[in-house]
Amino acid sequence: MTLVKAGVVVLDCAEPERLSVFYKEFLEGEQTDASANLVEIRGAGGIRLAFRRDVNATLPSWPRPENSLQAHLVFLVEHMDEAERRVVGLGGRPIETKDPAGPYEERRYADPAGHPFTLRLVPITAPKQG
Incomplete structure:
Protein backbone atom coordinates (compact mmCIF):
# COMPACT_ATOMS: atom_id res chain seq x y z
CA MET A 1 0.00 0.00 0.00
CA THR A 2 1.34 3.43 -0.97
CA LEU A 3 1.48 5.77 1.98
CA VAL A 4 1.71 9.04 0.02
CA LYS A 5 -1.01 9.41 -2.61
CA ALA A 6 -0.14 12.79 -4.08
CA GLY A 7 1.91 15.92 -3.51
CA VAL A 8 1.26 19.61 -3.97
CA VAL A 9 3.89 22.22 -4.74
CA VAL A 10 3.05 25.42 -2.86
CA LEU A 11 4.29 28.83 -4.01
CA ASP A 12 4.23 31.78 -1.63
CA CYS A 13 3.01 35.05 -3.14
CA ALA A 14 1.21 38.25 -2.24
CA GLU A 15 -1.88 37.53 -4.38
CA PRO A 16 -2.68 33.80 -4.57
CA GLU A 17 -5.98 34.35 -6.38
CA ARG A 18 -4.27 36.22 -9.22
CA LEU A 19 -1.30 33.85 -9.52
CA SER A 20 -3.57 30.79 -9.53
CA VAL A 21 -5.33 32.15 -12.63
CA PHE A 22 -1.99 32.31 -14.51
CA TYR A 23 -1.15 28.65 -13.77
CA LYS A 24 -4.74 27.44 -14.17
CA GLY A 29 -6.75 23.15 -15.30
CA GLU A 30 -9.30 23.91 -12.64
CA GLN A 31 -9.40 25.38 -9.17
CA ARG A 48 -1.24 20.02 -8.48
CA ASN A 56 6.41 39.39 2.87
CA ALA A 57 7.55 36.63 0.51
CA THR A 58 11.06 37.14 -0.87
CA LEU A 59 11.57 35.63 -4.28
CA PRO A 60 14.88 34.17 -5.45
CA SER A 61 16.89 36.31 -7.84
CA TRP A 62 17.72 33.40 -10.14
CA PRO A 63 19.45 33.35 -12.54
CA ARG A 64 21.44 36.13 -10.85
CA PRO A 65 23.79 34.79 -8.14
CA GLU A 66 22.67 37.10 -5.29
CA ASN A 67 20.31 34.47 -3.88
CA SER A 68 20.32 30.74 -4.26
CA LEU A 69 17.77 29.04 -6.48
CA GLN A 70 15.36 28.00 -3.76
CA ALA A 71 13.07 26.04 -6.07
CA HIS A 72 11.64 26.27 -9.53
CA LEU A 73 9.20 24.34 -11.68
CA VAL A 74 9.95 22.49 -14.92
CA PHE A 75 7.10 21.91 -17.37
CA LEU A 76 7.59 19.36 -20.16
CA VAL A 77 6.07 20.60 -23.42
CA GLU A 78 5.77 19.17 -26.94
CA HIS A 79 5.48 22.54 -28.74
CA MET A 80 7.92 25.08 -27.34
CA ASP A 81 6.82 28.13 -29.33
CA GLU A 82 3.14 27.50 -28.58
CA ALA A 83 3.88 27.10 -24.86
CA GLU A 84 5.96 30.29 -24.89
CA ARG A 85 3.14 32.24 -26.55
CA ARG A 86 0.72 31.05 -23.88
CA VAL A 87 3.09 31.92 -21.01
CA VAL A 88 3.77 35.43 -22.32
CA GLY A 89 0.10 35.97 -23.21
CA LEU A 90 -0.85 35.16 -19.62
CA GLY A 91 1.67 37.61 -18.15
CA GLY A 92 4.84 35.52 -17.76
CA ARG A 93 8.17 36.94 -18.88
CA PRO A 94 11.43 35.46 -20.19
CA ILE A 95 14.25 35.64 -17.63
CA GLU A 96 17.11 34.13 -19.59
CA THR A 97 17.91 34.57 -23.26
CA LYS A 98 21.09 32.55 -23.74
CA ASP A 99 20.85 28.90 -24.79
CA PRO A 100 21.48 26.66 -21.76
CA ALA A 101 24.04 23.90 -22.03
CA GLY A 102 22.66 20.40 -21.93
CA PRO A 103 20.83 17.78 -23.95
CA TYR A 104 17.41 19.49 -23.82
CA GLU A 105 15.98 22.62 -25.39
CA GLU A 106 14.84 24.76 -22.49
CA ARG A 107 13.53 28.27 -22.00
CA ARG A 108 13.23 30.03 -18.65
CA TYR A 109 10.50 32.37 -17.46
CA ALA A 110 9.09 34.09 -14.41
CA ASP A 111 5.40 33.96 -13.58
CA PRO A 112 3.54 37.24 -12.89
CA ALA A 113 4.65 37.13 -9.22
CA GLY A 114 8.32 36.47 -10.14
CA HIS A 115 8.66 32.71 -9.46
CA PRO A 116 11.09 31.12 -11.94
CA PHE A 117 10.14 28.13 -14.09
CA THR A 118 11.45 26.29 -17.12
CA LEU A 119 9.78 24.96 -20.26
CA ARG A 120 11.63 21.85 -21.49
CA LEU A 121 10.97 20.45 -24.93
CA VAL A 122 9.99 16.79 -25.02
CA PRO A 123 10.50 15.61 -28.60
CA ILE A 124 7.45 14.02 -30.20
CA THR A 125 8.25 10.47 -31.21
CA ALA A 126 6.21 8.50 -33.70
CA PRO A 127 4.97 5.10 -32.56
CA LYS A 128 6.92 2.10 -33.81
CA GLN A 129 5.61 0.62 -37.02
CA GLY A 130 5.27 -3.16 -37.43
Whole structure:
Protein backbone atom coordinates (compact mmCIF):
# COMPACT_ATOMS: atom_id res chain seq x y z
CA MET A 1 0.00 0.00 0.00
CA THR A 2 1.34 3.43 -0.97
CA LEU A 3 1.48 5.77 1.98
CA VAL A 4 1.71 9.04 0.02
CA LYS A 5 -1.01 9.41 -2.61
CA ALA A 6 -0.14 12.79 -4.08
CA GLY A 7 1.91 15.92 -3.51
CA VAL A 8 1.26 19.61 -3.97
CA VAL A 9 3.89 22.22 -4.74
CA VAL A 10 3.05 25.42 -2.86
CA LEU A 11 4.29 28.83 -4.01
CA ASP A 12 4.23 31.78 -1.63
CA CYS A 13 3.01 35.05 -3.14
CA ALA A 14 1.21 38.25 -2.24
CA GLU A 15 -1.88 37.53 -4.38
CA PRO A 16 -2.68 33.80 -4.57
CA GLU A 17 -5.98 34.35 -6.38
CA ARG A 18 -4.27 36.22 -9.22
CA LEU A 19 -1.30 33.85 -9.52
CA SER A 20 -3.57 30.79 -9.53
CA VAL A 21 -5.33 32.15 -12.63
CA PHE A 22 -1.99 32.31 -14.51
CA TYR A 23 -1.15 28.65 -13.77
CA LYS A 24 -4.74 27.44 -14.17
CA GLU A 25 -4.89 28.91 -17.67
CA PHE A 26 -1.36 27.78 -18.62
CA LEU A 27 -1.99 24.21 -17.40
CA GLU A 28 -5.57 24.13 -18.74
CA GLY A 29 -6.75 23.15 -15.30
CA GLU A 30 -9.30 23.91 -12.64
CA GLN A 31 -9.40 25.38 -9.17
CA THR A 32 -9.90 22.60 -6.63
CA ASP A 33 -9.81 24.44 -3.30
CA ALA A 34 -9.66 27.97 -1.95
CA SER A 35 -9.55 29.70 1.41
CA ALA A 36 -8.63 33.20 2.54
CA ASN A 37 -4.90 32.46 2.25
CA LEU A 38 -4.56 29.48 -0.09
CA VAL A 39 -5.75 28.56 -3.59
CA GLU A 40 -5.13 25.12 -5.09
CA ILE A 41 -5.40 24.06 -8.73
CA ARG A 42 -5.08 20.83 -10.67
CA GLY A 43 -3.78 20.99 -14.23
CA ALA A 44 -5.26 18.91 -17.04
CA GLY A 45 -2.21 16.61 -16.85
CA GLY A 46 -2.72 15.98 -13.12
CA ILE A 47 -0.09 18.36 -11.70
CA ARG A 48 -1.24 20.02 -8.48
CA LEU A 49 -0.12 23.49 -7.41
CA ALA A 50 -1.16 25.72 -4.55
CA PHE A 51 -0.56 29.40 -3.88
CA ARG A 52 -0.24 30.65 -0.30
CA ARG A 53 -0.65 34.27 0.71
CA ASP A 54 2.55 35.75 2.15
CA VAL A 55 2.77 39.51 1.72
CA ASN A 56 6.41 39.39 2.87
CA ALA A 57 7.55 36.63 0.51
CA THR A 58 11.06 37.14 -0.87
CA LEU A 59 11.57 35.63 -4.28
CA PRO A 60 14.88 34.17 -5.45
CA SER A 61 16.89 36.31 -7.84
CA TRP A 62 17.72 33.40 -10.14
CA PRO A 63 19.45 33.35 -12.54
CA ARG A 64 21.44 36.13 -10.85
CA PRO A 65 23.79 34.79 -8.14
CA GLU A 66 22.67 37.10 -5.29
CA ASN A 67 20.31 34.47 -3.88
CA SER A 68 20.32 30.74 -4.26
CA LEU A 69 17.77 29.04 -6.48
CA GLN A 70 15.36 28.00 -3.76
CA ALA A 71 13.07 26.04 -6.07
CA HIS A 72 11.64 26.27 -9.53
CA LEU A 73 9.20 24.34 -11.68
CA VAL A 74 9.95 22.49 -14.92
CA PHE A 75 7.10 21.91 -17.37
CA LEU A 76 7.59 19.36 -20.16
CA VAL A 77 6.07 20.60 -23.42
CA GLU A 78 5.77 19.17 -26.94
CA HIS A 79 5.48 22.54 -28.74
CA MET A 80 7.92 25.08 -27.34
CA ASP A 81 6.82 28.13 -29.33
CA GLU A 82 3.14 27.50 -28.58
CA ALA A 83 3.88 27.10 -24.86
CA GLU A 84 5.96 30.29 -24.89
CA ARG A 85 3.14 32.24 -26.55
CA ARG A 86 0.72 31.05 -23.88
CA VAL A 87 3.09 31.92 -21.01
CA VAL A 88 3.77 35.43 -22.32
CA GLY A 89 0.10 35.97 -23.21
CA LEU A 90 -0.85 35.16 -19.62
CA GLY A 91 1.67 37.61 -18.15
CA GLY A 92 4.84 35.52 -17.76
CA ARG A 93 8.17 36.94 -18.88
CA PRO A 94 11.43 35.46 -20.19
CA ILE A 95 14.25 35.64 -17.63
CA GLU A 96 17.11 34.13 -19.59
CA THR A 97 17.91 34.57 -23.26
CA LYS A 98 21.09 32.55 -23.74
CA ASP A 99 20.85 28.90 -24.79
CA PRO A 100 21.48 26.66 -21.76
CA ALA A 101 24.04 23.90 -22.03
CA GLY A 102 22.66 20.40 -21.93
CA PRO A 103 20.83 17.78 -23.95
CA TYR A 104 17.41 19.49 -23.82
CA GLU A 105 15.98 22.62 -25.39
CA GLU A 106 14.84 24.76 -22.49
CA ARG A 107 13.53 28.27 -22.00
CA ARG A 108 13.23 30.03 -18.65
CA TYR A 109 10.50 32.37 -17.46
CA ALA A 110 9.09 34.09 -14.41
CA ASP A 111 5.40 33.96 -13.58
CA PRO A 112 3.54 37.24 -12.89
CA ALA A 113 4.65 37.13 -9.22
CA GLY A 114 8.32 36.47 -10.14
CA HIS A 115 8.66 32.71 -9.46
CA PRO A 116 11.09 31.12 -11.94
CA PHE A 117 10.14 28.13 -14.09
CA THR A 118 11.45 26.29 -17.12
CA LEU A 119 9.78 24.96 -20.26
CA ARG A 120 11.63 21.85 -21.49
CA LEU A 121 10.97 20.45 -24.93
CA VAL A 122 9.99 16.79 -25.02
CA PRO A 123 10.50 15.61 -28.60
CA ILE A 124 7.45 14.02 -30.20
CA THR A 125 8.25 10.47 -31.21
CA ALA A 126 6.21 8.50 -33.70
CA PRO A 127 4.97 5.10 -32.56
CA LYS A 128 6.92 2.10 -33.81
CA GLN A 129 5.61 0.62 -37.02
CA GLY A 130 5.27 -3.16 -37.43
